[in-house]
Amino acid sequence: QLLLPPLKENDTHCLSFLFYQAGGREGVAPATLNVYVKENNNALGIPVFNSSGPAYHIWKEVELAVSIFWPNQYQLVLEAVSTGQKGVTCDICASPCVPTVSTPHFLHIKGVEVNAGQTALFQCTVNGRPQSNLRLYLQGMGSRQAVVKETKPVNSRRYVAAFDVENTTKGDSGHYRCIAQSERGVGVSSYAELTVKQPPVPIAPPQLTAVGATYLWIQLNANSINGDGPIVEREVEYRTMAGTLIDTTPVDKPTHKIGHLDPDTEYEISVLLTRPLEGGTGNPGPVLRARTKCAGESESAHMTQSGSQTV
Structure with missing residues (x-):
């Protein structure tokens, strides 16, 4: 070397x-x-x-x-x-370098942040005009590469080349740069950072705090997560044990009342969390199983817990 x-x-x-x-x-x-x-x-x-x-x-x-x-x-x-x-x-x-040189020149390339599974769009501004014999591609510090998706003129002296890094994973995070190969030589941009965030998922199931014949009160219990924050939205998803989805409701408090339920019916309840940017909603967290009381049953119904919480 x-x-x-x-x-x-x-x-x-x-x-x-x-x-x-x-x-x-x-x-x-x-x-x-x-x-x-x-x-x-x-x-x-x-x-x-x-x-x-x-x-x-x-x-x-x-x-x-x-x-x-x-x-x-x-x-x-x-x-x-x-x-x-x-x-x-x-x-x-x-x-x-002089302006007449045939090897393309780059301006700065900006970093990109996406959620896992989404497409990261990098854009490089190139001095010069698009050439049919010019190969443009995005080069990752690792083995990930992407060919040019499209070019758009900025003015008579510059154009923007766009590159898609599809189906991103955490492992794709790192440094990327633009490369232009012509018959005469190679243009190299600086590196920009690709940051791939993992949508958040609660570690624990919600907790049951009160129960009636037509309602269930829960505490979200979603402060501890797998994945990345910040959390910008919380939702409660619940369904019957038969698997029929009843509703997904946005929640802005640590506790939530699920109402208009059927008496003596068992439900599965989970919490969904969302971070910024497209695709930021994680998978539903662990499930709480809870049964509403029978119609007319007193509020002092017996509660048991086995694995998940059941009433």
């Missing part, structure tokens, strides 16, 4: 290099050049360029347009991978 000194720039910075890829022995693959752009103290990540393929036996030029701006810094890492004795020869120089 060849590590260049870390660089801090106020604008897109161009680094161009020539490389000569020597051929291997018969039946042996030629050496491969991998080029990494490491930002700050992040992991090395995935190469932004590699020379995999047949040996060229000529000097080839590649230009990197790196849009990582101060106070962030980046480091160029070149890695030669060879199964034989022959490797890759490089000649590197760095220079300010």
